[in-house]
Amino acid sequence: MASGTKARYQRFAAREARGHSPSYERLAGGVADDPGLLALIDELPDERRQPNLLLAAVRFLDGPVGGDYAAFREWTVTHWTCVRDTMLERRTQTNEPARCAVLLPLLARLPQPLALIEVGASAGLCLYPDRYGYRYDGGPVFGDTASPVVLDCATTGPVPLPQRLPEVVWRAGVDLNPLEVTDPQDVRWLECLVWPEQHERLARLRNAVRVARAEPPTLVRGDLDATIRDLVAAAPAGATPVVLHSAVLAYLPPEKRESFATTMRDLACPWISNEAPGVLPAVDHRLPPLPDPDTLLFTLALNERPLARTSPHGQSLEWLPTW
């Protein structure tokens, strides 16, 4: 329904883009007030109507997103067939390597060495926690100090900051649509998923792609629940298989999330989730109430035991006290 799409673009403008991307706030707000463009978007399946997907598709095709709404509108309507095809072909699968900063303390405490398995890996940039540098609370760089990627993270609470990097001997991932760090078009799409004003994120992405290109991960195409058993079984003997995911389960309907959780309970290996509230009820039930229920923080959990609250892009890590 057009009204649903209108509300989606309004919400995106007011709640997601505001304060982060003036251009996306302006353009999404313009779309929300444009019945003609809303009607075109409504020809797409519901899951392909996302503001992020439309805006990234226009940028991917070199359309104008930096100017006023009228220029964006004219270009988008004129090139609608190409925009629509790109929105049908590609997905919102932003890959944020900075999430490694919130995963690291936990990874470093597991029995080493590790075989990392990421579900919903996108291009697999979160599979390189041992190849990045980390600056917690503005302190000295820790980790791979020669890495072109240095991740800043502010901490609160009793975060068990690691003394050494985890030893990763194997990295693999699964995604419905794996992106290849060696494919220029895939990398360009990843770049278009970073919002226009987020120059620091773009630089980080490009540097993380350089790191991954030196040692591309093994990524399989498929559904996470259907493939996870085989991936865990493929981990080399002598390494701890660790399944991890961040910003993934929200894409699944509740029954599929529960099915995956059942599979993971059965596999009984370390399972690290870094997800929004509401997607893993067993984690939510064990969380203390949020001081501010409107804060959009993820929960970092190990085998459904919540350990920390994290900023969605890895900028902050608040370790929970044991209660």
Ligand SMILES: C[S@@+](CC[C@H](N)C(=O)[O-])C[C@H]1O[C@@H](n2cnc3c(N)ncnc32)[C@H](O)[C@@H]1O
């Ligand atoms: C927002 S991206 C997050 C990528 C990465 N985990 C990160 O933190 O940067 C979500 C990814 O999950 C993938 N995905 C969604 N549903 C999936 C499923 N059922 N099986 C495998 N991958 C899935 C999408 O294709 C997308 O690449």
